[in-house]
Amino acid sequence: MAILNILHYPDERLHNVATPVEQVDDKLRQLIDDMAETMYAAPGIGLAATQVDVHKRLVVIDVSEDKTGLTTFINPRIVEADGKTTYEEGCLSVPGIYEEVERAEHVVVEALDRDGKPFRLEADGLLAICIQHEIDHLDGKVFVEKLSKLKLNRILTRLKKNQRKTL
Numbered sequence: 001m002a003i004l005n006i007l008h009y010p011d012e013r014l015h016n017v018a019t020p021v022e023q024v025d026d027k028l029r030q031l032i033d034d035m036a037e038t039m040y041a042a043p044g045i046g047l048a049a050t051q052v053d054v055h056k057r058l059v060v061i062d063v064s065e066d067k068t069g070l071t072t073f074i075n076p077r078i079v080e081a082d083g084k085t086t087y088e089e090g091c092l093s094v095p096g097i098y099e100e101v102e103r104a105e106h107v108v109v110e111a112l113d114r115d116g117k118p119f120r121l122e123a124d125g126l127l128a129i130c131i132q133h134e135i136d137h138l139d140g141k142v143f144v145e146k147l148s149k150l151k152l153n154r155i156l157t158r159l160k161k162n163q164r165k166t167l
């Protein structure tokens with residue numbers, strides 16, 4: 001197992017659109033294990049492969065409080081979305097920034113699991129929000145880009161200041 005490096009916004013590589021996984025094999029399962037370890041260590045409730053500079057359609061999520069809810073989504077697709085909800089989101093690729101984002105309240109997602117077996121999951125609450133946040137990463141989108149230009153510019157300024165402090 002290994003902890004992977006997480007890209008930080010505004011790294012251009014976060015804008016890559018991930019391509020579908022074609023083979024669910026041991027090499028992919030190694031990456032899944034490393035992504036889960038990286039997510040737990042951060043700590044975070046989700047991680048998209050894009051964030052570790054692997055541009056494949058792969059996500060891990062665990063919204064439980066005791067690490068019992070690890071779910072792997074390979075080639076995830078939202079097949080139904082209803083309702084609206086807002087939540088103060090954060091992102092491991094945008095450290096220290098938390099902003100209200102509007103998303104669908106309820107989603108149905110189809111994906112493959114770590115054995116390559118298709119499954120369908122109905123989600124609401126934090127899980128539904130996290131699934132949408134992660135699929136956005138696979139499409140090259142970061143949550144702060146959903147905000148107004150003014151808010152995004154303020155965030156970019158703040159990120160630059162924080163970076164100066166931690167370098």
Ligand code: GNR
Binds near residue numbers: 046091092129130137
């Ligand atoms: O750890 C995370 N917390 C979180 C909180 C609210 C909405 C979305 C998230 S996902 C985030 C981890 C991350 O950046 N995943 O891409």
Ligand code: NI
Binds near residue numbers: 133
């Ligand atoms: Ni994120």
